[in-house]
Amino acid sequence: MKRAAKLLIGALVVLPAGYAAYHFRDDIKSLKLPFALPFMQAAEAEQGPAGMPPPRPPVAVKVAAAKAEDVPIYLTGIGTIQASNTVNVQSRVDGEIVQILFQEGQDVKQGDILAVIDPRPFQAQLDQQIAVRQKDQALLDGAQIDMERYDALIKTAAISRQIVDQQHALVEQYKAQVRNDEAQIEYARTQLGFTNIRAPIGGRLGIRLVDQGNYVRAVSPTTIVTVTQLQPISVIYTLAAVAVGQTRLSLGQAEAPVVALTADNSTELDKGTITLVDNQVDQASGTIKLKASFPNKALKLWPGNFANGRITVDTRKNAITAPAIAVRHGPRGDFVWVAKADDTAAFRPVTVGQIFDGRALIDKGLAKGERVVTDGYYRLENGARITIEGQTPTAKAQATTQPRSESRVD
Template sequence: MDDRTHGAKIEASDDMLLLDDSTGLREDRAVPPGTKAKPRSRLRPIFLLGIAVLLGLGIYRITETLRAPRESGRGQETAPQPVGVATIGTGDIKVVVTALGTVTPLATVTVKTQVNGQLLEVGFKEGQSVKKGDFLAQIDPRPFQLAEAQFEGQLVHDQGLLDQAKLDLARYQTLVKQNSIARQTAEDQVFIVKQNEGSVKLDQAQIDNQKLNLIYAHIVSPIDGRVGLRLVDAGNYIQTTDSGLAVLAQMHPITVIFVVPEDDIPEIMAAMRAGRDPEVTAYDRANVTPLAVGKVAALDSQIDPTTGTVKLRANFDNLDDKLFPNQFVNARLLIKSLRGVVTVPSSAVQHGAPGTYVYVIGADDTVSPRTVDLGPLDGAMFAVNKGLTPGDRVVVDGADRLRDGAKVLISTAEGSNGGPTDGETPAKSGHPSQHHRGDHPGQRDQP
């Protein structure tokens, strides 16, 4: 056998091995003579195994991540929630209407001259408090004094003519009886006497007019009040058409005019007819500091149809001058007081699907929502018409994390909203209510 025959056998043997190790795709493929087979990569299985391991680790991490919040949530649901608690009690609730008002003096007077002349003297200081009749200014009186003297002289002259006419009349009447003169002469003398009497009266009126001008030249305060800034200086010639010398405003007493809704008129009228003038407290612009306490003095005669409100006037003594004319204030009208009613802190009131409700704590320290019917708000306390009784414990802090039947842990300190702890009776706020009846401000909405 030669070398070529041996080589052919070797090649045939290699072809058989390739057919045995190849896949079905290679069974029909014939390797051409003289072609060498490519060796298989030994790294491919290792690469595939690495990818499978990495996918497994990724799926494991994702599963653990999704499972952790659920387990944490179950742990939180089962743990007691710390809350602030208040015990329901009784107290007094003031039914108050708050309105915007303006301080208005009972009298505001612009001091003006009633005669023309030179202003000789100003007798007041700006901002001074004066009494009725106090001296304010002096206008030059000399022209009026001279005119008075002139008319007094005219009066003496005319009075002399009148006296002479009366004597002539008496003489003529005697002569007429004696038929010594014509009757017409006596009759004419009667009219002459009347003319002279008229002249005398005219002279007297002129004198009185000049005396009045002298009074006008000496200007005095027409009311008790405070003098404003001076509008004219001494030395100026002033006239009756000028704007004035100064403005006076009555300070004691002083009033506040404010408006209230028409729905409150019946109760206000009932109180006034009973002789009980409702109390009004004036607060500053920020509605924080009380300035003065007064009484309702008058109610307007008609309702404003555009706003549905009516004006009220309240009187204040204002002895400490805390109220100033045209000052903006908040007026709080006390309509009535509810005595000994059940009260609940406003921080305990929630809104949600049940309506208006509070979380009540049971004997086993679990909470349950209870609907309540609320009355007026006085400061931080609501009057409760229905739904709670004295001694009930309600949540005032932490209610947003609660559900029906949740276990709670009562805090030993007050919550962030200032609510009292368990066993304490909630104190009433020092500020009266800024809302009326059905208004429930400051309540949180609960989904």
């Protein structure tokens, strides 16, 4: 019983001493107290060399090298798609529509007949004018024969000068009448031609607004159908006014290329060129309008719809680029994880100029050939050991243990 009590008292003395030796090892060590050394050595053995925590295992990552390449500089904006031409098809003469020769939504060429007005009254007018000209032509022919006779008689003084002059005047009068008749014939022929209502431009027809059998008038025109030219097609873009200088500089050298994109910029719709920069800035919004023309061969651009635009205004020679996926966004701005030669990761702030075709233009922060992490960055911290997929770790990296860093940027 006494022995058990002694053991209990000894334990109560040793345990607090060990606890104090572990937590106050630096102070105790400096005092060089012999009884505390065993506890200090045990604590150091658990933590590893130099009292540091055990190293984390390497993080598996994928990397890609930064490249130097020529990079196009873009301006972006949203635009409204407009047809190059839109025409309301109307009758130019009065009459009854006797034929409708088109289908709604049909593609037509310039000059195609769309509808026919009853041509009979206009054909009758043309025939009448032709008859009038024939009559006046006959009068002219007779007057010219008489004039030739009078000219011969005046030489022998068999007729007075007055009669000869009157005959010359009559001939000129009939000539003028014949010219008037020819003009009337041309007018009647034109009116007859207007009974065939033709497509003024090539394009696609809309909804038919007048049915066969209706009477239409030229003085109060009624739209029969609307034809819209879709190829080529125009897009009016709105850009910030600060971009005016860059855009005009590019247009001063050549027509600036532009790409039409969907609203989320994920799909390319068509490629075209900027054809016009507006001559003034909208002071209320601080924007300026640009007009672009697109071939629209695939008919992906539709009037009234919206399309984003990416306008090429310059080309940066030998610019540094990296995969866009490698660029991360933190509270201090954009950054990348750089894979160093010793297979450790380094946090690197960068300045991104623009994103294009899955790559980022790096204005500042990277050099050609430096490797950036493109996958696996979520578990990285500054100085963390890494293993690169498809690459054997260096001997230096295998032999080196890095301390755990408390700084981590996601």
